[in-house]
């Protein structure tokens with residue numbers, strides 16, 4: 001740990017930074033030139049060719065047939081759940097270890113979050129616990145998964161690929177299929193990550209990405225819906241453009257819609273950024289190797305590697321304590337903070353947030369452990 005800290009301090013000083021952030025975007029002169037070009041063209045908002053161009057590039061990169069960009073990843077989850085038919089009174093499973101956007105998006109759809117546990121190695125949904133839980137607590141009726149206790153439909157599950165490491169997606173999909181549950185993959189952090197050679201976000205019914213300023217590729221703020229179903233893609237595009245029908249001059253909207261389309265200005269930045277995505281991923285793999293050497297057989301912690309048969313994008317480098325300990329975790333966080341190096345714990349498990357405590361959950365023992373074990377450390381490409 002001392003060697004790692006020393007290296008980060010050296011970098012902070014060499015880069016003449018007051019503090020070392022967790023993750024900074026890598027904005028090049030070329031990115032700036034592209035943005036200026038769009039500003040000068042006047043096509044800064046929802047009309048412009050770069051939106052479609054960016055979607056085509058993401059489609060090629062992820063191998064997802066259809067890509068619909070959105071103002072952010074949260075909006076993509078909101079609409080993604082709608083596409084899966086999530087309605088008032090439905091239940092949606094989601095891991096307690098995940099970003100709050102997923103729980104919010106369920107509630108935006110008037111549905112109810114229902115928390116499931118995560119596995120201890122890479123913090124995705126735990127397929128074994130999920131299988132046991134569904135077996136005990138649900139039954140199938142009319143091709144729908146019914147919660148024995150509430151008699152409500154469990155319509156979908158949200159899976160998170162945490163910090164760019166693919167979850168155990170094949171196993172989870174198999175279980176979801178058996179129980180007639182639709183799958184939304186939250187790949188917000190995982191552009192470029194692959195599970196058995198296939199880009200994440202393509203295994204479930206719907207996938208989503210985020211291009212927030214802290215992600216591996218940024219559009220400032222932005223997101224995308226990935227899907228391989230033409231009908232759903234068409235519906236998504238309609239919903240995110242205020243449900244407006246095509247017409248030369250009339251404003252006809254045939255349903256409640258959402259003003260969720262990515263702006264052309266943001267898309268232009270995305271096009272410029274994504275040209276370097278493979279370079280970014282390569283750098284992140286190098287950072288992992290460098291940091292791993294610097295940690296050097298610590299008795300207390302290790303640096304998280306990618307799962308077997310996966311290629312992670314290593315978006316955020318992650319220290320894992322060998323034994324869960326809030327005391328040790330906070331001690332390390334304090335050391336980093338004192339040196340003006342930003343580090344952070346994993347999200348507070350969602351079932352502990354005051355507005356979410358009332359919702360259903362399975363035993364979340366692993367989530368409670370994970371909370372006490374994780375420290376994310378600076379991971380920008382320049383490290």
Ligand SMILES: Cc1ncc(COP(=O)(O)O)c(C=O)c1O
Nearest residue numbers: 072073074099101186188210212
């Ligand atoms: C796992 C996860 N899901 C969803 C989101 C939401 O994305 P956005 O911030 O673009 O709305 C984020 C990122 O912030 C995230 O990390």
